[in-house]
Amino acid sequence: xxxxxxxxxxxxxxxxxxxxxxxxxxxxxxxxxxxxxxxxxxxxxxxxxxxxxxxxxxxxxxxxxxxxxxxxxxxxxxxxxxxxxxxxxxxxxxxxxxxxxxxxxxxxxxxxxxxxxxxxxxxxxxxxxxxxxxxxxxxxxxxxxxxxxxxxxxxxxxxxxxxxxxxxx
Amino acid sequence: xxxxxxxxxxxxxxxxxxxxxxxxxxxxxxxxxxxxxxxxxxxxxxxxxxxxxxxxxxxxxxxxxxxxxxxxxxxxxxxxxxxxxxxxxxxxxxxxxxxxxxxxxxxxxxx
Numbered sequence: 001x002x003x004x005x006x007x008x009x010x011x012x013x014x015x016x017x018x019x020x021x022x023x024x025x026x027x028x029x030x031x032x033x034x035x036x037x038x039x040x041x042x043x044x045x046x047x048x049x050x051x052x053x054x055x056x057x058x059x060x061x062x063x064x065x066x067x068x069x070x071x072x073x074x075x076x077x078x079x080x081x082x083x084x085x086x087x088x089x090x091x092x093x094x095x096x097x098x099x100x101x102x103x104x105x106x107x108x109x110x111x112x113x114x115x116x117x118x119x120x121x122x123x124x125x126x127x128x129x130x131x132x133x134x135x136x137x138x139x140x141x142x143x144x145x146x147x148x149x150x151x152x153x154x155x156x157x158x159x160x161x162x163x164x165x166x167x168x169x
Numbered sequence: 170x171x172x173x174x175x176x177x178x179x180x181x182x183x184x185x186x187x188x189x190x191x192x193x194x195x196x197x198x199x200x201x202x203x204x205x206x207x208x209x210x211x212x213x214x215x216x217x218x219x220x221x222x223x224x225x226x227x228x229x230x231x232x233x234x235x236x237x238x239x240x241x242x243x244x245x246x247x248x249x250x251x252x253x254x255x256x257x258x259x260x261x262x263x264x265x266x267x268x269x270x271x272x273x274x275x276x277x278x279x280x
Contacts, residue, residue, distance in 0.1 A: 023211065025235045026188060026235050026236075026237045027188070027207055027211055029188075029189070029234045029235055029236070030187075030188040030189050030192070030207050030210070030211075031207050032234075033189040033192075034189070034192065034206070034207060045206065046206050046207060046208070048208075049206035049207065049208030049209055050206075050207065050208040051208070052208055052209075052212075053207075053208030053209065053211060053212040054208075056212050057212070057215065060215075060216070060219075
């Protein structure tokens with residue numbers, strides 16, 4: 001694998017898994033075609049374009065804000081039309097962090113007045129928030145398989161194993 | 170429809186093309202003015218395929234390299250024709266407005 005291929009593979013990792021499975025080989029070839037002769041890595045403009053395209057792909061496939069918040073905060077499933085996005089989200093490496101950081105963003109403004117009202121010291125409060133975030137991350141990381149099973153159901157039962165019977169008899 | 174998407178549709182209207190072929194065709198059609206990067210190209214192709222304006226028409230492996238070809242659908246051709254008509258109307262309107270403009274403007278505020 002050349003340096004350019006490695007660089008392309010690195011930047012293409014930003015895309016959702018489903019998209020990569022279908023498109024990586026094709027896009028990598030186009031990136032190789034477009035690169036100047038002798039290039040060993042993607043230039044900044046190309047890399048920026050890929051990152052922007054990655055966000056566009058994710059944004060386009062995302063459910064509406066209401067459905068997104070109900071899913072993220074209450075665990076309610078978005079409609080089947082967003083199954084692809086849902087699977088990408090659950091299987092993504094940053095899924096636990098996305099979940100925990102959204103909790104911070106939503107709960108932060110609710111708890112901030114309480115912190116201010118009680119005049120709690122800043123550093124212990126910040127440590128408590130960070131600890132809460134880490135707990136949420138660990139919880140989601142451990143609950144990922146369960147969430148996939150809850151939202152998509154368990155893999156189809158293929159039936160009991162029967163005794164082995166050779167084909168030539 | 171963005172100018173870049175319009176050029177991509179136009180390039181596919183000529184013949185089915187693979188990704189790099191689209192980039193080269195758009196460069197030629199726009200007199201080297203529009204240069205698509207891979208991210209922009211596949212963003213546009215994804216949207217066109219989702220909208221039903223384009224579809225993958227086959228894959229060819231040349232020298233070990235995968236080339237996936239895209240072609241315009243009937244809906245894509247209709248969208249291209251509609252956008253072209255819209256641009257033509259817009260250009261006609263602009264010409265009319267510019268032609269009706271007086272050659273020298275009187276100074277404002279003079280008594």
